Amino acid sequence: MLAAVHHIIPLTTIVRERLLPVKGKVLARLNQKVSPTDIVAEAAWAREHILLDVARILNLSADAADRLIRCKVGDRLPAGAVIATGRGLLPKMVKVPRETRVTASGGGQVLLEAGESRMELRAGISGIVVQIIPDRGVVIQTSGALIQGVWGNGRVDTGVMINLAEKPDTVLTEGRLDVSFRGSVIIAAQARDVETLQAAAELPVRGLILASLFPSLLPAAREMRYPIVLTDGFGSMPMNSAAYRLLTTNAKREATLNAEVYDRYSGARPEVIIPLPVSSEQASPRDVETFAAGQTVRMRRPPMAGTIGTVLALHPGLTTLPGGLRAVCANIKFENGEQALVPLVNLEVVG
Amino acid sequence: MPASLVQGDSLLAVDVGAATTRAVFFDVVEGEYRFLAASSAPSTAEAPFKDLIEGVRDAITRLQSVTGRTLLDGNSQLITPSQPDGSGVDAFVSTLSAGPALKTVIIGLLSDVSLESARRLAETTYARIIDSIGLNDHRKPDQQIDTLLRLRPDMVIITGGADGGASRSIHKTLEPAGLAGYLLAPEKRPAVLFAGNQKLDDEVKEMLGSVTSELHFSPNVRPSLDTEDIEPAARQLADLVIGVRRRQLKGVDVLQAWSGGRVLPTAYAEGRMLRFLGQVYGGTKGGILGVDLGASAAVIAAGFKDKTVLGVYPQFGLGENLPALLQYTQLEDILRWLPLDISTGTLRDYLFQKSLYPASIPATKEDQTIAQAVSRQALYLAMQTARRDFPRSARPPKAGLLPLFEPILAGGGALGDAPTPGQSLLLLLDAIQPVGVTTIILDRNNLLPLLGAAAARNSLLPVQVLDSGAFQSLGSVVSVIASASYGELVVRAKLVYDNGTEARTDVKYGSLELIPLATGQSAKLTLQPQRGADVGFGPGRGGTLSVSGGAMGVVIDGRGRPLALPEDSVRRRELIKKWIWTIGG
Numbered sequence: 058m059l060a061a062v063h064h065i066i067p068l069t070t071i072v073r074e075r076l077l078p079v080k081g082k083v084l085a086r087l088n089q090k091v092s093p094t095d096i097v098a099e100a101a102w103a104r105e106h107i108l109l110d111v112a113r114i115l116n117l118s119a120d121a122a123d124r125l126i127r128c129k130v131g132d133r134l135p136a137g138a139v140i141a142t143g144r145g146l147l148p149k150m151v152k153v154p155r156e157t158r159v160t161a162s163g164g165g166q167v168l169l170e171a172g173e174s175r176m177e178l179r180a181g182i183s184g185i186v187v188q189i190i191p192d193r194g195v196v197i198q199t200s201g202a203l204i205q206g207v208w209g210n211g212r213v214d215t216g217v218m219i220n221l222a223e224k225p226d227t228v229l230t231e232g233r234l235d236v237s238f239r240g241s242v243i244i245a246a247q248a249r250d251v252e253t254l255q256a257a258a259e260l261p262v263r264g265l266i267l268a269s270l271f272p273s274l275l276p277a278a279r280e281m282r283y284p285i286v287l288t289d290g291f292g293s294m295p296m297n298s299a300a301y302r303l304l305t306t307n308a309k310r311e312a313t314l315n316a317e318v319y320d321r322y323s324g325a326r327p328e329v330i331i332p333l334p335v336s337s338e339q340a341s342p343r344d345v346e347t348f349a350a351g352q353t354v355r356m357r358r359p360p361m362a363g364t365i366g367t368v369l370a371l372h373p374g375l376t377t378l379p380g381g382l383r384a385v386c387a388n389i390k391f392e393n394g395e396q397a398l399v400p401l402v403n404l405e406v407v408g
Numbered sequence: 409m410p411a412s413l414v415q416g417d418s419l420l421a422v423d424v425g426a427a428t429t430r431a432v433f434f435d436v437v438e439g440e441y442r443f444l445a446a447s448s449a450p451s452t453a454e455a456p457f458k459d460l461i462e463g464v465r466d467a468i469t470r471l472q473s474v475t476g477r478t479l480l481d482g483n484s485q486l487i488t489p490s491q492p493d494g495s496g497v498d499a500f501v502s503t504l505s506a507g508p509a510l511k512t513v514i515i516g517l518l519s520d521v522s523l524e525s526a527r528r529l530a531e532t533t534y535a536r537i538i539d540s541i542g543l544n545d546h547r548k549p550d551q552q553i554d555t556l557l558r559l560r561p562d563m564v565i566i567t568g569g570a571d572g573g574a575s576r577s578i579h580k581t582l583e584p585a586g587l588a589g590y591l592l593a594p595e596k597r598p599a600v601l602f603a604g605n606q607k608l609d610d611e612v613k614e615m616l617g618s619v620t621s622e623l624h625f626s627p628n629v630r631p632s633l634d635t636e637d638i639e640p641a642a643r644q645l646a647d648l649v650i651g652v653r654r655r656q657l658k659g660v661d662v663l664q665a666w667s668g669g670r671v672l673p674t675a676y677a678e679g680r681m682l683r684f685l686g687q688v689y690g691g692t693k694g695g696i697l698g699v700d701l702g703a704s705a706a707v708i709a710a711g712f713k714d715k716t717v718l719g720v721y722p723q724f725g726l727g728e729n730l731p732a733l734l735q736y737t738q739l740e741d742i743l744r745w746l747p748l749d750i751s752t753g754t755l756r757d758y759l760f761q762k763s764l765y766p767a768s769i770p771a772t773k774e775d776q777t778i779a780q781a782v783s784r785q786a787l788y789l790a791m792q793t794a795r796r797d798f799p800r801s802a803r804p805p806k807a808g809l810l811p812l813f814e815p816i817l818a819g820g821g822a823l824g825d826a827p828t829p830g831q832s833l834l835l836l837l838d839a840i841q842p843v844g845v846t847t848i849i850l851d852r853n854n855l856l857p858l859l860g861a862a863a864a865r866n867s868l869l870p871v872q873v874l875d876s877g878a879f880q881s882l883g884s885v886v887s888v889i890a891s892a893s894y895g896e897l898v899v900r901a902k903l904v905y906d907n908g909t910e911a912r913t914d915v916k917y918g919s920l921e922l923i924p925l926a927t928g929q930s931a932k933l934t935l936q937p938q939r940g941a942d943v944g945f946g947p948g949r950g951g952t953l954s955v956s957g958g959a960m961g962v963v964i965d966g967r968g969r970p971l972a973l974p975e976d977s978v979r980r981r982e983l984i985k986k987w988i989w990t991i992g993g
Contacts (some may be wrong), residue, residue, distance in 0.1 A: 059450070059457065059462065059466065061457075062456065079593065105554050106550045106553050106554055106557075107550050108548075108550040108553065108587070161591075168587055207764050271753070271756075272731065272756050272760040290760070291756075291757050291764075320455075321454040321455060321728060322454055322458070322508065323455060324454075357765040358761070358765060358768045358771065358775065359772050362761070378772075380772050380776030381826075381827020382770065382776070383827075384769060400768075400769055402768055403768045403771060
């Protein structure tokens with residue numbers, strides 16, 4: 058059976074697409090070395106639209122109004138510019154209310170766009186631009202450690218990692234955050250109140266890596282301007298041992314937190330990338346494996362949700378679980394020596 | 409020559425769900441179509457696989473090992489038609505419910521007329537209504553345009569105007585959709601269904617044809633002010649949805665090629681079967697009910713003599729949308745179904761964690777119990793939502809209750825995969841709360857939508873498979889409506905078996921009683937209600953009727969309608985444990 062892979066890898070080649078949501082201009086060049094905060098592409102779009110119904114205002118048919126409209130698509134118009142004038146001794150004039158650009162005209166109407174919203178797309182990771190996707194973005198390649206998360210608040214930043222998680226279930230409190238952590242990425246296991254998230258924002262930190270967070274704190278976490286990546290889930294789950302080991306042994310190194318919102322269809326996932334020097338190019342991680350004995354796996358659901366284990370054997374056929382369901386299962390040995398039968402659909406391969 | 413011999417093609421049917429892909433094989437046995445085998449595999453529409461065909465091939469490969477029949481060739485392509493060596497299959501159909509709920513904008517004229525029809529039409533598929541635009545909308549057209557640009561709907565449903573009626577108002581409501589489509593990049597443009605005044609079809613084509621990803625037309629859902637006909641538009645909407653999915657999900661085009669373009673949304677296919685069954689079996693007082701609870705949505709299909717109601721509710725699906733369930737219910741409302749003492753925090757954590765892994769299944773007893781409590785509340789909410797659209801002719805015996813449904817068919821991962829028939833039955837009784845006497849049938853292999861998909865290709869197959877015992881009868885259920893205190897006698901029941909032996913039971917208020925009656929057997933059930941209780945014959949009226957058996961026999965649900973659980977949590981949990989024990993754990 059095919060298995061999804063949850064990446065927790067000490068050293069690998071990481072290739073990431075960075076794409077604008079709308080057409081724009083790519084600023085990066087092929088083979089350019091970029092840092093996470095570099096802007097690789099940008100896009101601009103109208104903040105709002107104004108529909109002027111010239112025919113209605115001048116009380117004319119659409120065709121008659123079209124003949125009176127003086128502007129054409131693409132024209133930039135200052136505030137107050139007259140786009141049509143009616144007939145008669147005291148003709149009515151149709152003016153644009155503010156500085157605009159003509160987007161469409163026809164049927165006695167003029168559609169204008171006003172204001173401008175800009176979006177700057179940052180590299181998100183340090184690395185080399187290996188591909189330009191015209192009008193949309195770039196593909197960046199780097200080498201280093203990769204730790205995927207399960208939830209992110211949509212922010213990206215880079216900083217030196219400071220380990221405040223003495224254990225995989227250490228609770229980060231407001232009192233532990235002092236000014237010496239300003240500009241750092243904090244590794245902790247849990248934060249249990251808004252005050253702690255707020256205190257981290259006030260320093261400010263460059264990011265927060267947590268194992269889990271109470272769902273009630275998610276709205277506040279989304280509001281934070283620094284990235285938050287959850288490695289394991291919701292509630293008070295400790296950090297899985299593989300992620301904990303890899304993160305804490307890399308403390309004091311620079312890491313990029315791309316707390317991208319998890320999109321199960323595109324595959325976008327929150328992640329922590331720790332750039333590391335390599336002497337030779339590493340293989341890119343595989344996203345799909347086939348379940349096999351000896352694999353390191355992570356439990357997606359009880360028993361032992363979030364914990365790491367090893368596949369001892371795959372059971373042939375269907376096995377009845379303690380809850381009563383029947384499923385294809387594997388015998389898993391956990392790090393504490395315990396064993397359990399776990400349905401394959403509740404497992405993901407770590408690697 | 410019997411029709412079965414004319415149409416004697418083997419058929420492979422595949423349902424691609426959000427979490428699970430199921431493959432089912434039908435063939436002719438002794439002159440009649442039979443369901444022969446089923447298999448399932450995790451769905452692969454999502455990352456990291458991002459190709460739903462992987463899961464389909466996996467499910468078919470498992471089916472091959474069950475049937476011993478080779479269905480895929482060396483290149484993993486479907487072998488069709490069947491070959492002289494016994495490999496392959498003659499026909500293939502597919503249903504699809506995988507994919508995110510489609511962001512949908514409805515456009516109409518009056519909010520309680522055409523927009524209401526548009527809402528009902530949208531609810532026949534996996535849609536999430538994100539905005540509605542009507543004549544009473546206070547936003548200016550340019551604000552509506554900006555809203556559409558910001559929301560970027562996948563789909564726009566436009567209704568309004570009686571056939572041959574006013575057109576100017578519809579033009580006005582169409583403008584924002586047209587201009588927003590013009591401003592969007594071609595690949596971001598929504599698919600549009602126009603189901604309004606048919607006289608305007610040409611104008612709509614001219615106005616929207618070049619600014620939509622696809623434009624469909626259907627007969628008017630409101631041909632006149634007081635007439636609503638959703639079904640023809642639902643058929644078009646089903647096509648449109650598959651078109652959108654083809655752009656969203658890799659592998660849909662392969663399913664289309666294998667099936668000759670016969671991929672249908674799962675819910676639509678299920679609704680089609682319920683419509684057929686409703687016309688055949690629907691009584692004057694009620695109808696037949698199909699419920700399906702899965703990762704992508706809760707689906708309620710109610711077939712009445714003159715109308716079919718199909719409600720697809722992604723907001724009550726048990727997959728990635730699970731946290732959104734809390735927009736419709738309180739955690740306490742889910743906890744009330746639990747025999748366990750767990751906190752609201754634990755339950756909230758459960759909902760969010762489960763949403764990360766929709767395909768995961770409960771492995772422990774506690775996990776299973778929580779999962780079933782969530783399923784109960786989701787299905788309960790779906791039923792309450794669907795009820796709004798039941799026809800007035802289907803009168804319930806008492807205000808606030810459901811009309812009579814006979815039978816009730818239940819499917820979907822959450823219902824079909826319950827560990828025991830008793831657990832399935834109790835979940836259904838709690839969530840649906842049927843009235844009167846009804847038969848509850850479990851569609852363990854999710855055949856119903858697949859039969860609905862097959863019906864277009866082979867009208868005989870669904871009828872013969874339905875008659876073949878491919879579904880599991882959970883039993884005949886008598887639901888008692890009574891005003892009594894816990895422990896008071898509400899019904900005396902006597903079951904006379906075909907061999908003349910009798911079984912009697914006294915049913916007390918707040919209890920469930922089971923009388924054994926094996927699947928395939930029938931018996932005469934005599935009911936004597938006490939204290940004015942209604943068991944389907946009217947308040948205080950008794951009677952005798954024929955009932956058929958099932959996995960749980962004859963079940964008399966004396967817990968009252970609506971089911972009122974004790975406020976005291978300790979007492980409530982004890983009672984739930986007792987019901988679970990009664991029903992077989």
